[in-house]
Amino acid sequence: MSAPTIDAPHSAALDAAESGAVQLITVTLRIRRFNPEEHPDPVWVDYQLLMDPKERVLDALNKVKWEQDGTLTYRRSCAHGICGSDAMRINGRNRLACKTLIKDVNPEQPITIEAIKGLAVLKDLVVDMDPFFQAYKDVMPFLITNGNEPTRERLQSAEDRERFDDTTKCILCAACTSSCPVFWNDGQYFGPAAIVNAHRFIFDSRDEGAEQRLEILNDREGVWRCRTTFNCSEACPRGIEVTKAIQEVKRALVTRRF
Amino acid sequence: MSTDINDVELVSSSQAHTGRGLGTGNPADQFVIQPPRTRTTKTPRRTRTNFEMLAWLFMRLSGVVLVVLILGHLIIMLTLDGGVSRINFAFVAGRWASPFWQGWDLLMLWLAMLHGANGMRTVINDYAEKDSTRLWLKTLMGVATVFTVLLGTLVIFTFDPNI
Structure with missing residues (x-):
């Protein structure tokens, strides 16, 4: 399985990503946050980041958690697509955040991230398994x-x-x-x-x-x-x-x- | 900071799932939206019948037969020999004088009604969240199906062209 790459007009940064050169681009993560202790309803929150598009969505989440908002909650363990902790709905499709590259999920638009569906959301991206x-x-x-x-x-x-x-x-x-x-x-x-x-x-x-x-x-x-x-x-x-x-x-x- | 074991609320991974959050007594649990009918250790097991398999097979087999029956029916009724314009009481009476067309219509009635009812049953199973809603919807559908099938069968067998 491979995530669909975008055919839309590439920006210079995306072309650089294909050639291997490092060029940072601004990425917007639109994350569906939910904290029942603070508010009964989930809210979508945008985070702006400067990322290398060759990095993974999990790296972007880590960057948000470590540098912008430490309350963001999600599961991840091995970060290499084996433990199966970080399945989430990225741009409306279930994927592993650690196996999805930012350049493959159209970083020119906000990247939506939400918890997987059908299981009770306990906090942010953490569901009751x-x-x-x-x-x-x-x-x-x-x-x-x-x-x-x-x-x-x-x-x-x-x-x-x-x-x-x-x-x-x-x-x-x-x-x-x-x-x-x-x-x-x-x-x-x-x-x-x-x-x-x-x-x-x-x-x-x-x-x-x-x-x-x-x-x-x-x-x-x-x-x-x-x-x-x-x-x-x-x-x-x-x-x-x-x-x-x-x-x-x-x-x-x-x-x-x- | 004390790390006395008594200070820590232990939540075992094998804790019975309560269907309302993690059951830790946290007041915020009430805002956690549970999906309909979650699987727990108390979920009933094994009905030990082949009903679901037979229903699934029936859908496949009746579907194939219905394609032939319904397409044949539509072609005869709508296109051959002037189509709908020639359909009247005499046309129906003439068709049902033959046991072949009686059989065709009877088979089509039964298969289509059961096929449709079984499809509706799966839709109700999917979407009705409460057991009582599901029971009522299925009862209603079952009554409607039985009524239609029996009425149709009665008409096919007792049809009198000299009425």
Whole structure:
């Protein structure tokens, strides 16, 4: 997945960004701030920064927090697209702030940043992830086997490993689940991320709990609520074909039941 | 500054989700807007039926059949042999004299009504936030569907051209 680059007329600074030279440009971050202890309603606040467009949106957020307003609250840990802490809605699309370069989100306009949708916003860009992880726990994302434990590793052929390779990439950032319109309307839907992680074990040749997981996902709030709007595939910062994984779980359910 | 453990309010990560903020007793929690129906440890599990799967399959299969039935119906009614201008009581009576057209219309009625009702059911499931609203909307829709299907079926089978 790649964020769309802008085709609009480039400024000199943007051209410099392409060639590798450092040229600072003025960037406006329009952040949706929310602090329930101060005001019951969220407000959009603009911050002006002098940034190198080759830097990431997370760098801009850090710059705001460290130099302008220390009360700005957001999650970030590794800052290299692995921990999945800083998923947020940048210019109306779910992305990881640490994987999005400023030059890719049209810095000539104010860059809007808000919390991911469908989860309760606790403060600024921090949401309550409990329902998200509850859905993850509910699909039993761990190896289930019967019989005696082998004395050696559980071996697997390269083809068997390839079968679920795509869904092992998930970092649980919630970008997919919080881009899903079904999840926005009904938080009890498992959501794409939980289904992706179920897929990772359902199609693992070493795992024997596929039937249990399929039974869970055959539920009222399971895979059948998916409308294949592809928002999740588009949002995934790891490029997982999320909708395809969900459809594969549906197919497995249909073929195993008939 | 004292770092006595008693001074710190511990919030465990496995704390039951209350559906109102983090449940820390902070008065500001009331301003935190919860999304409709969040998943908690108390979310009911496993209905253990294949209803949702069968409904999903029905939508796909009936959809394919309906494309043929409805396009055929529209072509016959609107374009062939002068189109709408020739439709009158005698035309309908003539068509329903044949069991083939009776079957066609019956199938189209049942599939279209069930297909539409199932689609509405998913819309209601999505948008109704309260369980009671959902129940009432679905009841209303179910009654309307059953009434329409039964009335249509009755008409197709008891139609009398000499009325």
